[in-house]
Amino acid sequence: MNSWLTVAAVLLPIAGGILIPILPFRRRIHMEWYIEALVIATSVLVWCLLLHRPEELVLLRFTDQIVFTLRIDGLGTVFAGLISVLWPLAILYSYEYMTHEERERPFFMFYTATFGVTLGIAFAGNILTMYFFYELLTLVTIPLVIHTFTRDAVLAARKYIYFSMGGAAFGFIAVVFLLYYGGNTEFVLGGFLGSLPGGLNFNLVLAVFVIGFIGFSVKAAMFPFYSWLPDAGAAPTPVTALLHAVAVVKAGAFAVIRLTYYCFGTEMLIGTWAQKLVLSLAMFTIVFGCSMAVRETHLKRRLAFSTVSNLSYIIFGAAIMTTAGLAGALCHMVFHAIMKISAFFCSGAIMHQTDHHFIPDMDGFGRKMPWVYGAFTVSALGMMGVPGCCGFISKWLLAEAAIGAGTVWTWIGVAALLISALLTAIYMMTFVVRGFFPGKDFDYEKLRDVRDPNWKMILPLAVFSIAIVGFGLYSTPLTEFLSRVAAGLI
Incomplete structure (x- = not known):
């Protein structure tokens, strides 16, 4: 295929x-038809590109090292394929949800544009191009977070800017380091940094990796x-689903995988203090996020803390720094996106239909x-890891990779996964049980106006549920x- 079609996508x-x-x-x-046709056309084009990969395209060349390129490799195929499947369904869901919201056109403008920016991250051929789209993703999602212009939304957007820009500044340190010492900065599984560059102190190289x-x-x-993510729940539910399941958080995990496996390389990092540090942070976050979700009574914030935990499953898999660990991380990246976007869309449907936000107010809604x-x-069953749901598969692969690594640190990670599964069962099933079984004396008459939304919301939920099972x-x-992608065979 023509390489310029990558730019078109x-x-x-x-x-x-x-x-x-x-x-x-x-x-x-008419606006709905236009947006849906636009998004579906983009997704079809993306899948044509994934099935018939074009050659690398050099967009701009400033120097031999500073080059903007687009290239579709195995990892980019996973990310681009995931978002191109989920985005049309997210758009369909948002039509019904946004009927009660103001400023629909600006909302859909940024919501649709975010699709293209996220594809830019997936198709980036080197660390500099990825960083450009990574920063652009922050800028294009800020108006979505602040959309309602309530006090909570303004504060959430401010925190989102601070955290995102601060994190990007840390990442930029690693980008400059790799540009200066890496020579050719194109993504290569195994890393392009090679051995210790320029006689630098090894601990300095590891410190730069940790910072990035x-x-x-x-x-x-x-x-x-982590705190920006629960606060971002002040945005409309289609935005929080976008932030928590598809684009923003997955872009962060994707960038971490690129940095670890395709820039520095695991051969240099495995067994070092840097690996142990990032493993420790990931394991702590897994348990911490679940613990915070258990004590949270606001439904969207509970799901947000669940995302904090589950995203660190992906980080944990990447930090194992083995082929099996990367395969498990990619598997959870895909399956978590399906499970979490479904859960957020369910919460949004409840809030849209009832205007209730706190779990104790939702008894009997089931x-x-x-x-x-x-x-x-x-x-919920999927995120708990119940056999027969996709969450079980990804968690099994992560646990298997951790055990296969055979270190004390990865065994601690297995324990963190088990603790997380228990806490996930508590905070997810508590909501389900209260919805279906509020008690024998519960007065259903006061819920006479509560009902399911229309097909625009139900259809995506049905598709996601079928996919989970x-x-x-x-x-x-x-x-x-995904195993072939992790092994560099695709």
């Missing part, structure tokens, strides 16, 4: 999104830079909203593909 949703406030739509449904790792992991909400609560139950029962082709 990135620019199509950005340019098409910019036109949304300008085009003279006579009716709202922590900087990029800010978007993945790893401890101690029998009045069976489709929404049924989908939430499926996602489907991949749980038969995921071999996907896991084999």
Whole structure:
């Protein structure tokens, strides 16, 4: 295929999104058709590119080292394929949700443009290009976080800016280091840094790696830079689902994997104090996020702390620094996206239909909203790691990789995974049980106006639920593909 089609896939949703406030739509449904057609066309183009990979495209060349390139490799295929499948469903869901919100056109402009920016991160051919789109992702999502302009939204957006820019500054230190000492900065599985560069002190190289790792992991909400994510729940639910399941947090995890496996290289890092430090941070975050979710009564904030925990599953897998660890991390990246976007869309449907936000106020809703609560139950079982759901597969692969690494640190990680599974069962199933079984004396008459939303919200939830169970029962082709990507065979 023509390499310029890669640019087209990135620019199509950005340019098409910019036109949304300008085009003279006579009716709202015309805008919906335009946006859905735009997003589906982009997803179709992305899949054509993934199936027929074009050659690398050099967009700008400032020096031999400072080059902007787009290239589709195995890791980029996983990320781009994931977001191109989820985005059309997210757009469909948002039509119904945004009917009660103001400033729809600016919302959909930034929401659609974010698709293209995220594709830019997936298709980046080197660390500098990825960093450019990584920063652009922050800028294009700020208006989404602040969309309602409530006090909570303004404070959340301010914190999001501080954390994102601060983390990016840390990441930039690693980028400059790699540009100066790495020579050719194109992503190569195994790393392009090679042996100790320029006679530098080895501990200095490890320190730069840790700084970059922590900087990029800010978007993945790893401890101690996690608090922006629960606060971002002040944004509309389609935005929080975007932040928590698809684009922003996954971009952080994706960047961490790029830095570890495709820049520094695990051969240099494995067994060092740097590996032990990032493993410790990931393991602590896994348990910490679950613990915070158990004590949280606001539904979206509870799910946000769940994301804090589950994103560190991916970071933990990457920090194992083995092929099996990377395969497990990629598997959880895909499956967590499906499970968590379903859970957030369920919470958004409940809030949209009832205007209730706290779990104690939602007793008995399960029998009045069976489709929404049924989908939430499926996602809850998946995140708990119940066999038959896709979450079991990814957690099994992560545990298997940790045991296979055979170190004390990775065995501690297995214990963290088990503790997390227990706490996840508590904070997810508590909500489900209260929804379906509020008690014998519960007065259902006061819930007479509570009902499931229309098909625009139900259809994505049904698709996600089928995917959670489907991949749980038969995921071999996907896991084999991800293992080949982790091994550098794709």
